[in-house]
Amino acid sequence: MSYLLQQVLNALQLGSIYALIALGYTMVYGILTMINFAHGDLFMVGAFLCFLSVLLFKLPFVATLVVSMLGTALLGVTIERFAYKPLRQAPRVSAIITALGVGLFLENFTLALSPYPKHIPALIPNVIWVLGGISISLLQVVVIALSLVLMVVLDLIVRRTMVGMAMRAISWDKTVAPLMGVPVDGVISATFAIGTSLGGVAGVLYALCYPVIDPYMGIMVGWKAFISAVVGGIGNIRGAMIGGYILGMVEILVVAFLPSTYRDLVAFALLLVLLVFRPHGILGRPAVQKV
């Protein structure tokens, strides 16, 4: 029993990080119906900003979190302004290829500055509690708690504030919303800022859990988070959160009970089956094309 609970705890930690990154994908898709493939690399930039804050300014945990969030938000807004905005009327493919290009640029830019994997010193004290055979570390508690808090805050922003209402309006009908006086450009920038800053937080948390960072770390994690967002229903914020935890749970529990070599095979097969039976994801709605 304690073995299962330990694995569940591991899954919650991993799932929290996937969920935070998935939120970035889902928010951008909800507003622009565009997949921001550079998001995984923005997550990587968040981790590197954390590394720089610690290396250059010796900042404590909360301060590095703030620096990463602001830094990635700024980068996200800049990318949106210069790379995605000019392509809003262009075919979807152009926007996707641009996103991939931006991702490659970020990877290689970071590679040029820092080819060696870097080590992040521990910002959270290594405190471990042992309860009934389960090891719980302070780091795990911080990751899970912080992620849940941020997700609740995001949900509140989207459901209870004017900006959130504007986001939902634009995602509902992009043509009519500006006619109603919604400042589309500003709201899109805000969406990118929030989405990428969550990716930045995920980067910091990931860097603290797995303290060796390199320029390519965002690729695989980005893809997995994207898949979580799709499984949960792309465009749906609560769906992204659920999708992230589902993927984390499946990955960890597959290893817990089957030979670990089958992890990716079984995890992605299960997700494939899920999408066959629910093509729009768990909380997604079929897109209705009004004539």
Place this chain on the structure above:
Amino acid sequence: MKKAGLVFCVVVMVGALLAGCGEKTPSAVRVGVIAELTGDMPAVGESCRKAAELAVKQMNDAGGLKVGDKQYKVELFVEDNAGKADQSASAAQKLITQKKVVAIVGPNATRYAIPASEIAESSKVLLITPWSTNPKTTLDAKTGAPKKYVFRACFIDPFQGRVLARFAMDSLKARRAAVLYDVASDYNKGIAEVFKETFEQNGGKVVAFETYTTNDRDFSAQLTKIRKADPQVVFLPNYYSEVPLQIQQAKRLGIKAPFLGSDSWGSQELIKLCGKDCEGYYFSTHYAPDTAAPAALGFIEAFKAAYGGMPDDVAALTYDSFGLLKQALQEAGKIDRQAVRDALAKVQKYEGVTGDMQFREGSSDPVKSAVILKIEGGKFVYFANAKP
């Protein structure tokens, strides 16, 4: 007038094309190096490049390499494989066809050495890998027969895996072992399997044999499984950027057993990334800088003088690869790819920085000793020797 001009242009162009043909005596010895300068193990590539440049500089400072009856300058071409298998292969292609090298040294990690070795083998160009220990690198993938053009400067994993299994049983007194290895990488997988086989043959039990895929960062599920199996030693035959994460996560989960490593641990970067978490653990490798033979001391001094730090096993093996190449060139008497390969195939004994190498008849894998090092006080310290 115009027609004559056109004919003149055509003649000049054809002449320029043909100027490239014909017997050209080489004016320098061109050697290629493929190293992992960027990607997941840049410390390995960096060591390799530094040792290669040092070896070439020493040869050129001595007036060049005497091949046949002429002194030739040695030209070095270093290519980056960026930690990718396909780029390894294309780097080999570039060195062979564009740079026209007489031989290639590298790549180092097995999963990059194998693709490059296949290009070298099919192009009939000599390739010496300094650090790849998996037997597959010098064996043809389809027939299992030894490749003719691929050699190495290090021992192979069937030997290394046995050494480590015996060390775990005799020195660490372990009867129950767990292994966590990268299933997508030939080196890790190969040596993990040899370790398991030897450990079980000698009466031990491998209680957990867990895997992950290259570039994974989260090992919590596998390590929780390992913790449940309660091993007395955990074998981690993985590269220097992954091992610190594995050890840290294992400790956080409450695993108290000691960890054991293989030659992939040998980089100083491991200490930088791991810190205190790696104190007191053992691993096997190719040479120990603090008890090196007299032949090695000269190299270590020159390396320290040129670059400031101590050379690691990759640097020492690269230097030995160049030593082997130098000997082969001098015995061949001419700068010819086939001749150099044939001369190297005849070498039976070589005394290098990393110790004595014996090449058995028809085998391109040297028989050498291994050393076991201990991580003590943030440094690699000699612990024991293991003869073949």
